Amino acid sequence: MAFPAVAVYSFLYLYPAIQNLLYATERWDGVTKPEQVGFHNFAHLATDDDLFMKIVGNNIRFTLIVVIFQTAFSLLFATFLLKNTKTTILLRVIYFFPTILSSVSVGLIWTFLYNPNFGFINASFKAIGLDGLALNWLGDTRYSLYAIAVTQVWFHTGQMVIIYVAGLQQIPADLYEAAEVDGASRWQQFKSITWPMALPTTAVVVAYTTIQSFRAFDLVYSMTQGGPLNSSDLIVTSIYNTAFASFKYGYASAQSVVLILVVLFVTWLQRRTLRIDYGVK
Amino acid sequence: MLYKVFKNSLLTLFAMAVIVPSSIVVLGSFKKDNEIYSDPLALPKSWSFNNFRTLITEGNVFTPFKNSVIVSVFSVAITLLFASLAAYGIARMVTITGRLLFLLFSLGLAIPGQVNIIPIYHLFVKLHLTNSLLGLILVNIALTLPISIFILTSFFKDIPKEMYEVAGIDGAGHFRIYRSIALPLSRPALGATGIFLFVICWNDLLYPLMLITQLDKKTLPLTLIDFRGEFATSYSMLFTAIMVASVPMIAMYIFMQRSFIAGLTAGAVKG
Numbered sequence: 001m002a003f004p005a006v007a008v009y010s011f012l013y014l015y016p017a018i019q020n021l022l023y024a025t026e027r028w029d030g031v032t033k034p035e036q037v038g039f040h041n042f043a044h045l046a047t048d049d050d051l052f053m054k055i056v057g058n059n060i061r062f063t064l065i066v067v068i069f070q071t072a073f074s075l076l077f078a079t080f081l082l083k084n085t086k087t088t089i090l091l092r093v094i095y096f097f098p099t100i101l102s103s104v105s106v107g108l109i110w111t112f113l114y115n116p117n118f119g120f121i122n123a124s125f126k127a128i129g130l131d132g133l134a135l136n137w138l139g140d141t142r143y144s145l146y147a148i149a150v151t152q153v154w155f156h157t158g159q160m161v162i163i164y165v166a167g168l169q170q171i172p173a174d175l176y177e178a179a180e181v182d183g184a185s186r187w188q189q190f191k192s193i194t195w196p197m198a199l200p201t202t203a204v205v206v207a208y209t210t211i212q213s214f215r216a217f218d219l220v221y222s223m224t225q226g227g228p229l230n231s232s233d234l235i236v237t238s239i240y241n242t243a244f245a246s247f248k249y250g251y252a253s254a255q256s257v258v259l260i261l262v263v264l265f266v267t268w269l270q271r272r273t274l275r276i277d278y279g280v281k
Numbered sequence: 282m283l284y285k286v287f288k289n290s291l292l293t294l295f296a297m298a299v300i301v302p303s304s305i306v307v308l309g310s311f312k313k314d315n316e317i318y319s320d321p322l323a324l325p326k327s328w329s330f331n332n333f334r335t336l337i338t339e340g341n342v343f344t345p346f347k348n349s350v351i352v353s354v355f356s357v358a359i360t361l362l363f364a365s366l367a368a369y370g371i372a373r374m375v376t377i378t379g380r381l382l383f384l385l386f387s388l389g390l391a392i393p394g395q396v397n398i399i400p401i402y403h404l405f406v407k408l409h410l411t412n413s414l415l416g417l418i419l420v421n422i423a424l425t426l427p428i429s430i431f432i433l434t435s436f437f438k439d440i441p442k443e444m445y446e447v448a449g450i451d452g453a454g455h456f457r458i459y460r461s462i463a464l465p466l467s468r469p470a471l472g473a474t475g476i477f478l479f480v481i482c483w484n485d486l487l488y489p490l491m492l493i494t495q496l497d498k499k500t501l502p503l504t505l506i507d508f509r510g511e512f513a514t515s516y517s518m519l520f521t522a523i524m525v526a527s528v529p530m531i532a533m534y535i536f537m538q539r540s541f542i543a544g545l546t547a548g549a550v551k552g
Contacts, residue, residue, distance in 0.1 A: 001367065001369060001455060001456075002367035002371065002382050004363045004367075005363040005364060005366065005430065006385070008363065008419070008422055008423050008426065009385075009386065009389065009426045011423075012401070012404075012422075013389050013394075013423045013424070013427070014388065014389075016397040016400035016401050017396065017397055017400075019404075020396055020397060020400050023399060030403070077295065080291070080292055081292075091292060091296060093538065094299050095296070095299060096545075099545055100527075100531065100533075100534050100541070101484075101527055102483065102484035102486075102502055102526060102527070102530075103486065104484070104486055104502040105523045105526060105527060108505060108508075108509060108519060109302050109305075109306055109523065112516055112519075113302060113305075120301070120302070120322075154299075159545060159546065159549060160549075162542055163546055163549060163550060204550055214393075217487055218486045218502075221486065221490075221506075222486075222505075222506060222509070236487075239395070239396075239398070239399075240398065240491075243398065244402075244491060249399050252399055253400075256395070256398075259395070259396055260391075260392055260393070260396055263391065263392075264391055267391055
């Protein structure tokens with residue numbers, strides 16, 4: 001019964017994935033015959049490519065910001081919205097809303113908000129007298145990456161809130177009641193009950209967000225296309241440009257192998273964390 | 282007290298952060314450009330559907346809309362069929378075959394779909410599947426099979442074993458049990474997974490960007506990207522196009538909120 005799935009999956013997922021590994025050992029412009037170069041592409045990536053190093057650095061910074069803020073916000077909002085009342089459900093629905101939009105729409109909407117001349121963000125800063133904060137968010141090498149990170153957090157926080165709410169609602173209510181009786185403050189309750197009990201959910205949220213941030217492409221492509229001066233370039237935009245703008249297919253494949261390794265490492269780390277602390281299989 | 286103020290202001294702030302940009306887009310689709318630039322949150326001077334009219338007659342948004350519907354509907358339907366068959370097999374086969382199959386599809390979860398863009402591109406050039414909706418459908422199916430099988434397998438495993446066994450004793454074969462027991466009992470799961478897949482297919486940018494260059498084969502995300510260049514300063518047209526592209530999602534979200542949230546959340550947790 002699994003035959004159709006296995007057939008499509010093998011031919012259009014596994015086979016390309018294996019071929020990708022082979023491409024990574026070749027020098028190939030897509031026209032002339034590919035030339036075997038062994039591990040040259042990887043050596044070049046690791047030692048001789050300042051741009052790729054910068055892009056990996058960008059991606060790490062992007063990931064750290066998104067993971068920290070998205071996880072903190074969603075955990076905070078989930079503790080606020082834990083009980084099922086009309087207001088909390090409405091707020092969860094509102095927060096989730098950006099998740100259903102396409103990333104291109106989100107990217108283009110935020111391009112408008114960030115516009116230095118008539119964008120809503122700078123207009124708001126000027127209206128409250130903070131003219132100094134009316135910066136060229138997407139057009140300045142110093143801010144472009146962070147501006148996109150803010151958009152990413154806006155985009156997916158609501159989805160993580162839902163995951164956290166589902167996780168936190170599993171915590172037995174009598175734990176909180178007992179803590180209340182013992183006179184524990186809100187902060188103590190959070191520290192000693194919510195945080196440790198929510199750790200498995202946090203592992204899921206952090207791993208998912210990390211992988212999503214390393215796979216990010218759409219927002220960058222629709223907002224800055226990696227610019228200015230590669231200041232917002234990420235690994236996948238780099239793979240795309242190396243292959244389809246510079247026609248260095250082998251070199252782009254080598255970059256994508258780096259991406260696979262990152263994702264595998266994060267997945268392994270998540271599994272390990274879950275297994276050690278909770279015996280989850 | 283302080284806690285309440287902190288909590289309520291933070292909750293309101295983030296709600297505003299979602300509502301304000303959305304309102305700008307909705308209102309903007311009824312406005313002229315200069316109205317958007319001068320006061321993006323004001324109500325339009327007159328509510329007119331001129332932007333929508335212009336978009337449909339000149340902006341060429343009908344074809345990409347149709348293409349997106351075709352690609353998404355077929356991708357989701359076929360993926361659900363193939364994935365549910367495979368998931369049923371895996372859930373019922375406690376033998377080594379079932380485990381191997383599961384392992385095989387788990388590989389797909391570990392390898393992000395983006396890394397396949399280069400080999401897929403060259404394969405599709407060879408097979409004449411570039412500039413083809415069929416090509417996009419095939420890519421979508423391949424990319425979403427692992428996660429769909431993952432989600433559906435866990436649902437099929439949750440169905441009590443006795444349900445399957447009783448049907449088996451009554452002489453039903455595997456296909457019969459799949460069709461009359463597994464599928465009907467997991468309808469909510471299929472619905473949620475279907476919505477999750479639909480959102481992925483409807484919003485996908487990377488593969489269409491690489492595989493589609495012909496105007497009459499473009500999907501909505503590609504057309505939206507083109508708007509940025511074509512109407513460099515016309516945000517009224519861009520917002521109108523975003524409205525058109527988002528309407529199916531918003532309609533689904535309003536009418537099937539529970540499945541929608543369940544689907545997208547399951548996709549994240551199980552992935």
